[in-house]
Amino acid sequence: MKIVGISGSIVGSKTKTTMNYVAEEITKKYPDADFTLLDLADYQIQFSDGRNYLEYAGDTGYVTKTIMEADAIVIGTPIFQASIPATLKNIFDLLPVNAFRDKVISMFVTAGSAKHYLVIEQQLKPIISYMKGQIVQSYVFIEEKDFHQKKIVNDDVFFRIERLVEDTIVLTETYTKIREAKEDKYDF
């Protein structure tokens, strides 16, 4: 199972911190999973110009191809101006319309306060649905007061991360089995 993590912002630390915990949870508990974390701050990614994702070169090509090869994608995102950051939206824009077909997507969200809780429902989930992703419906929402000095200090957040990682793995395994069983039924 290939899992790709995306840390969707190039500024701030909460999302990066969260995704490091997510990475640790995946690699420690599910050593058989092939996990790659893409921290967008580490790459020079161009804006989408509409071309097929295979045609991008350099970092942009690496990031799009890595995402397209995944069975599951764990997205980490902050909330900026009542939406997702432009850097994350650009990743979606770089990919084909059906990019998340047969992929399971889960979301880890960081924000300054609880006021931003529903932004994901209105801004991120519709994009994932449009791109045909299988969404793990619950997401982990972590706010400012759960962090201290680049560490998560609310134990409940660890439990929530554990649960969402587990749900992501279970749903990916289940979905893969269902798809394989369905494909086997076709006689071609």
Place this chain on the structure above:
Amino acid sequence: MEKYRIDKSKGLEFGIFTLGDHIPNPNTGERISAKQRLNEIVELAKLSDQAGIDFFGVGESHQEYFATQAHSVILSAIAQATENIKIGSTSTIISTSDPVRVYEDFATVDLISDGRAEIICGRASRVGLYELLGYNLRDYEALFEERFDLLLKINEEEVVNWSGEYREPLKNAKILPRPKNESLPIWRAVGGTPASAMKAGYAGVPMMLATLGGPVSAFKNTIDAYREVAERSGFDPATLPVGTTSFFFAAESTQEAMREMYPYINEGMKLTNGQGFPKQAFAHGADPRSVINVGSPQEIIEKILYQHEMYGHQRYLAQMDFGGVPFDKLMKNVEIIGNEILPAIRKYTANK
């Protein structure tokens, strides 16, 4: 229709086209050489000609896994190797070539072939050629429109006066040679959406519509939109040919055809497009309402006749070599087309 060398009394034209993909055979993992692929394309055109097929097309593509970058050169070889079959580009990316050179090339192929050459102009589904040939992707639409217009003008007027944004002006320029019969049929390739088809309608030019998958009825809407816009723009749709293209594979039974064809389509799409062809979508190909012409010869005949009833089109182009299909299977399909499919289609569509 005469202007475009279409004789409706002969019924629906049937053609074969290749994008010129050069992909390993997914069943063996082996890829033939580019030389062999090109020789086999010319050979396939010869066999198609002998089988009485109406048209053979070769497309221009500059990306990895393709061998027909110089498609007009290949068409020239085909012109020499064949006798009666119409030949054309499927398609020419006019956006990144000088229309004067394109016209010179195709008028030449027309003379070599004794009046059998046609041009289908497309905008390219992939954009690597912009960088390769030194163009700015931001001019994607404007380049196509300006150059397509110029190509049409050259086709109408032997002496051309023209000025535009992306090329030096032409002053009393004589564009030679001229084709055998006054002008060349020049089509606009359309990718399937009504919005794209309407552009061909505004220009009042023949439309070649790619139908990759889905129900025939959806593409009928696109063709209707094209004809409506053409009429509103002052053209008579009855004088404008419509062609469609789709995947094609014939075998003894539907199951066998589906089984044989799927790995090529799926692997080919993965390599050239980055995503395979979902089995769920391919399974629809067996449905009589689908645009994909896969099945037994009799089922394919019924599908094509249904498509003809819905579209009222003048030409169907089959894509059967995509994804590394070995040559012996292509030969077998040409034989089936010539012996079984063509006679039936002509019988039911001629003199209508």
